[in-house]
Amino acid sequence: MKILVVDDSRVMRQIVTRTLRQAGFGHHDVVEAADGRQAYDAVQSEKPDLVISDWNMPEMTGIDVLRSLRNSGNEIRFGFVTSECTSEMQQAAESAGALFFIVKPFTAERFTEVLSPILE
């Protein structure tokens, strides 16, 4: 599978990628996007199987990316890794079609728990 990791922090993209490896998903291909607009475009060009996205980013927020994808008819599997976690945000994510909501700081165990049903 191909996974698109989206975060405006290069360091956090590296950490998400490293955590994917630690969680046992190192055999999947990882591509990156540095903001919401890049993510939206990368979904079209890279055709990933899963998007793991930050929420608060320049250009487009993660929820804007998800809503735009769904409005264009794209049903790609999509979830959030974000430092913000309110019930309103989780409800918005779920309503927009997100599969998961991982809160920073996270652990490899959390990635395994959430992503195993999706990636295996």
Place this chain on the structure above:
Amino acid sequence: MSVETLERVEMVNGLREITSQVWASYLDPEGLNPLIDADGPGRPDMVASVSISGVWQGHVVVACSQGAARNAAAAFLAMDSAEVTADDIADVLGELANIVGGNVKSMLPAVCFVSLPTVIIPAADSTTRWPGAVQICELASTWLDESISISMWQSKSERDEVPST
């Protein structure tokens, strides 16, 4: 419950809980080098902050020595501290502010928004100020013998409107 009703010690405990999770996940996963409470903040070499707007208005600030920032970047990136670049350090410090700020948001009343982080490297003879806000709590610590402080600053106008209890 508005943040004004929270005692300062509760907010510091909240910061302590958040930072312990960050340290356990990224900065000290093996539990060998925890944060240690300090009597007061050292003079920071680097400052990162996020602003919170909405029902509660203010800033969450991470201020630390150059050594602490370098150690944090090395730990985040799992590399030797001598190898990290200035960009690595700025990115990590901004992300630290983002993670702590995002989690602080969950301590606050609903309907708050967190900005993207700002990272500042103050000149040697200057200080960083938020003139529209007042510091309401601080977790001053040392980590690997370097100073690091995490604090919350609340908008003065908001505090004027809703007196603290």
